Amino acid sequence: MDRKIPYKIYLKETEMPRQWYNMRADMINKPAPLLNPETLQPLTEADLEPMFCKELCRQELDDTTPYFDIPQEILNFYRMYRPSPLVRAYCLEEMLDTPAHIYYKFEGNNTSGSHKLNSAIAQAYYAKQQGLKGLTTETGAGQWGTALSMASAYFGLDCNVYMVRVSYEQKPFRREVMRTYGASVVPSPSTQTEVGRKILEEFPGTGGSLGCAISEAVEAASKKEGYRYALGSVLNQVLLHQSIIGLETKAALDKYDIKADVVIGCAGGGSNLAGLIAPFVRDKIKGINDCDIIAVEPASCPSLTRGVYKYDYCDTGMVCPLQKMYTLGNGFIPSASHAGGLRYHGMSSTLSQLYHDKIISARTAIQTEVFDTAQEFARVEGILPAPESAHAIKVAIDEALECKKTGEAKNIVFGLTGTGYFDMYAYKRFNDGDMTDYVPTDAELAKGFATIPDLEINR
Numbered sequence: 001m002d003r004k005i006p007y008k009i010y011l012k013e014t015e016m017p018r019q020w021y022n023m024r025a026d027m028i029n030k031p032a033p034l035l036n037p038e039t040l041q042p043l044t045e046a047d048l049e050p051m052f053c054k055e056l057c058r059q060e061l062d063d064t065t066p067y068f069d070i071p072q073e074i075l076n077f078y079r080m081y082r083p084s085p086l087v088r089a090y091c092l093e094e095m096l097d098t099p100a101h102i103y104y105k106f107e108g109n110n111t112s113g114s115h116k117l118n119s120a121i122a123q124a125y126y127a128k129q130q131g132l133k134g135l136t137t138e139t140g141a142g143q144w145g146t147a148l149s150m151a152s153a154y155f156g157l158d159c160n161v162y163m164v165r166v167s168y169e170q171k172p173f174r175r176e177v178m179r180t181y182g183a184s185v186v187p188s189p190s191t192q193t194e195v196g197r198k199i200l201e202e203f204p205g206t207g208g209s210l211g212c213a214i215s216e217a218v219e220a221a222s223k224k225e226g227y228r229y230a231l232g233s234v235l236n237q238v239l240l241h242q243s244i245i246g247l248e249t250k251a252a253l254d255k256y257d258i259k260a261d262v263v264i265g266c267a268g269g270g271s272n273l274a275g276l277i278a279p280f281v282r283d284k285i286k287g288i289n290d291c292d293i294i295a296v297e298p299a300s301c302p303s304l305t306r307g308v309y310k311y312d313y314c315d316t317g318m319v320c321p322l323q324k325m326y327t328l329g330n331g332f333i334p335s336a337s338h339a340g341g342l343r344y345h346g347m348s349s350t351l352s353q354l355y356h357d358k359i360i361s362a363r364t365a366i367q368t369e370v371f372d373t374a375q376e377f378a379r380v381e382g383i384l385p386a387p388e389s390a391h392a393i394k395v396a397i398d399e400a401l402e403c404k405k406t407g408e409a410k411n412i413v414f415g416l417t418g419t420g421y422f423d424m425y426a427y428k429r430f431n432d433g434d435m436t437d438y439v440p441t442d443a444e445l446a447k448g449f450a451t452i453p454d455l456e457i458n459r
C-alpha cells in the first residue's frame, strides 16, 4: 500500500484558521427564526441578553456575516490543544480491505475528551469580557460540563453545573474532574430551583433528563446577579465556534489536494457535525464540490430520521426559545442509551434546514452494532472512541465496505468527536453481553409528538 499521505496531517500553528465560518450566511434557505417563548415573535438580541452574553446573542441571530474573527485570547487557548490531527486510517482500511481512503478528525486530545471545549472556551471568554461573575449550565453525559469547567477555570469564572442525576451517579469521576477545575456540580432535578422542585414533586425518584437540567440551569442564571447561561450544542453560536473543526479539516485535506467524497458525523444537537461539515456545505452550495454529507443518530433517539419538522421548545420546562427543527417533542424522554451526548429530542435549526433541503442526509445506528464497531476500531486504530463518535465510525465503515463492492476509491472523512474513557460502564455492559437495543415504536413516538406546542405556525 502506498503511504504518501502521512498518518497524521497536522497544520502548522501559522496555518490554523483565525476566523470561524457561519454557514447560515451562505445558505439559500435560511433556518427559520428562533421565537420568544412568551410572545411567539421572532427573538431579538434584547430578548436573549438576560440569558446569554451580549456578543453571543449577536452571534446567535446573525445569519448574514460569513466570517467572524476569533479573538486572540481564544486562539491562544486553542493552541494549547489544537490543531487537532486529521488521521489517515491506514490500519482500518487494511483490515476492511477497501479501496476507500478513510480520514478522521480527532477531537479527543484534550482533558475534557471531546470537541465541546472549542465552544466552551469561546463562551467563557465572552462572559469574562462582559465582566460577569460566572456561568450556569447543564450536562448530560458530562463532556460539556467538563469542558465548561475547564474554560471557566482558565478565565477565573465561577461555574455551576446541573448534571442529569443518572449520570451524576453513574459517572462519579466526570463529576470529580469538574470539581477539580473548580465547578460546583449538583444532580438534576435538584431542590435548588423552582422547576427542579416541581419536577421532583411530579416524578419523585426520577433520574432526570437533559431538557430538565437545561430548565434548571436557565432559571439559576436568571436569578443570580452577574451570571449567564451556557449551552453546549444546538445553538447557532455553538455551531459557529465548532466550525474550527471543519476549517482545519478542509485546510489539512487541501494541503495534499484531497477532495472529500463523503463526510460523516454523529449528531446529538448537531454541533460537531455542523462544525465539521461547514466548509463542505459551503462548497456544495457554491457548486465547487458536491460531496455526500451524512448525519448519524442513534436508533433510540431518531430526531432527523423519524422526527417532524416543527417549532418546538429546546427544553422540557419550556423556558427556552422555540426553534423550528426536526424534533421528537420536548417531552420525549429517550431510553437510557449509552451515548448520552446523542440523547436530545431535537436537532439544531441549521442542520434541520439543510436536511429538509436535502443538502445533508441522515442514518440511524443501533447501539450494540455501534459498540461492536467501537471495539473493532479501538483494536485496529488504537483510540478508544466515545460511544457517540462510534456512530460515525459505523457509517464510515459501511461506506468503505460499499466501496469494496463497487471498487471506488472514495475519500471518506468522519468526525471522531471524543474518547470513551468515562464511558467504561457502557463498555462493561457491552463486554458482559448485557447491552440491549431499544428502538421506539411509532406509538411511543406519538406520545412525544403530542408534547409539541399546538401553534398556528405548526399546523
Ligand SMILES: *Cc1c(COP(=O)(O)O)cnc(C)c1O
Pocket: 113, 114, 115, 116, 143, 144, 232, 233, 234, 266, 267, 268, 269, 270, 271, 272, 273, 341, 342, 386, 388, 389, 417, 418, 419
Ligand atoms: C456531546 C457530544 C456529541 C454530540 O453533540 P453534538 O452537539 O451533536 O456534536 C458527540 N460526541 C461527543 C464525544 C460528545 O461529547
